Amino acid sequence: MIEVLAKLGRGPVFLAGEVLECVITFTNPLSASSTSASSEMLAWASAQIHCQFHASENRVALPPSDGSKHDVQAENETVFVPNRGERGQCILSTPPKILFCDLRLDPGESKSYSYCETLPIDGPPSFRGQSVKYVYKLTIGCQRVNSPIKLLRVPFRVLVLHGLKDYQFPQDEAVAPSNPFLEEEEGLKKDCRLADLATELLMVATSRRSLHLYNISNTRGKVGTFCIFKTVYKIGEDVIGTFNFSDGDIPCLQFSVSLQTEESIQEEFQRRQGQPVSFSTHARHQESCLHTAQSSFSLPIPLSSTPGFTTNIVSLKWRLHFEFVTSGKSAGTCLVRGSQSEAVTWTGVEQMEVDTFSWDLPIKVLPTNPVLASYVSQFSNTNCITI
Known part of the structure; x- marks a missing residue:
């Protein structure tokens, strides 16, 4: 028996273009003093990253796939197919890397191997929608002699920040401060610079403040004004807006x-012509505001949500959806006197005519620091199997 443990050191969330590093440990758990203790052998082990795409048959019409390619692998084969048994299509994969050949582990012995791979920068982000899903996994395959292949899958999340792909790092490193007493690998140095660049781009894009004022009105007149200071956010931020109903003619x-x-879904992949889009609500604020001069709201963007993106099959956009209920009468008729005694009591009417209307405001949602997103990730840093 051999225990295989895979651990993502930094967390299960990465930016496209970053280097994923995973430490894979193989252990013979039997104690040397055990009477049944013996050495264990593994013929080989390999690792590979792949992205699985799955589409709803009721919503997406995909072209027929190549029937000559099969994802199903017979258990007695020695070919490493990381997406064996997975649903959907493998749309992206990195070259497989061999971890070892002919590994021998004595009782109580462990050996660790480090797997490093740069995530493709032009791939889609991780996404689980109503119509399509993009799922990233690191698959580790290993096999004993004359035994079936065993697969350990390590799911992780990928965030895509547009603009990193076209950025060219300067060739002259003399301008950057460095420590001559520390040896730093070139890949690690570039990966740190990529994370720093992403943080800078996100800060510049989301820190800009500009007052946006919108008049809220229907066919009968003005209801009020809406104010928002920015329309570009990172996941994890709060969307804050204010209303001013004091200058309105129609009571809200x-x-x-x-x-x-x-x-x-892109038009050429829609199952039905004119197919409606799918909406998902992540946060909602509702308030009764009769005789309210000003009000505000704060809606958090979940760290687990997917930023906006577009592929050749699907696009995801963010918006604020407003719904207003206004009075069909003037403000003075909204209340009636309930008593003519010395102590006057005002009560609301039981029935009244109302008008409703809605409005959509598009906003832009970008990724955030992957370390921050790792704190709320549904994926674990460690995964293990026993073979």
């Missing part, structure tokens, strides 16, 4: 604001 009884994503 109630409003709601929903933070939504819009998942749409």
Whole structure:
């Protein structure tokens, strides 16, 4: 018996273009003093990253796949197929890397191997939508002699930041401060610079403040104004906006604001012509606001959500969806006197005419620091199997 443990040192979330590093440890758990203790042998072990694409048959019409390619692998084969038994299509994979050949482990002995691979910068982000799914996994395959191949899958999340792909790092390193007493690998240095560049690009894009004022009105007149200071956010930030109903002609009884994503299939891949888009609500604020001069809301963008992106099959966009309920009468008729005694009591009417209307405001949502996103990830840093 051999235990195989895979650990992602930094966490299970990465930016496309970063280097994924995983330490894989093979252990013979039997104690040397055990009467049944004996050495264990493994013929080989390999590792490979792949991205699986799965589409809903009711929503997406994909072209027929090549029937000559099969994802199913017979158990007695010695060919390493990382997506064996997986649903959907493998749309992206890195070259497989051999960890070792002919490994012998004595009782209680362990050996560790480090797997490093740069994530493709032009791949799609991790996404689990109503129509399509993009799932990234690191698969480690190993085999005993005359035994079936065993696969250990390590799921992780990939965030894509547009602009990193076209950035050219300067060739002259003399301008960058360095420590001559530390030896730093070139790949690690570039990976750190990539993370620093991504942080800088995100900060520049999301820190800009500009007052945006919108008049809220329907066919009968002005209801109020809406104010928001920016329309570009990172996942994990709060979307904050304010309302001013004091300058409106039509009284607003109630409003709601929903933070939504819009998942749409490209026209050539739609199952039905004119197929409606799919909406998902991530946060919602609702408030009764009759005789309220000003109000505000704060909607958090979940760290686990997917930033906006576009591929040849699907696009994901973010928006604020507003719904307003206004009075069909003037503000003075919204209340009636309930008593004519010395102590006057005002009560609301039981029934009244209302008008409703909605409005959508597009916003842009970008990734965040992958270390921050790792804190709320559904994936574990460690995965293991016993063979």
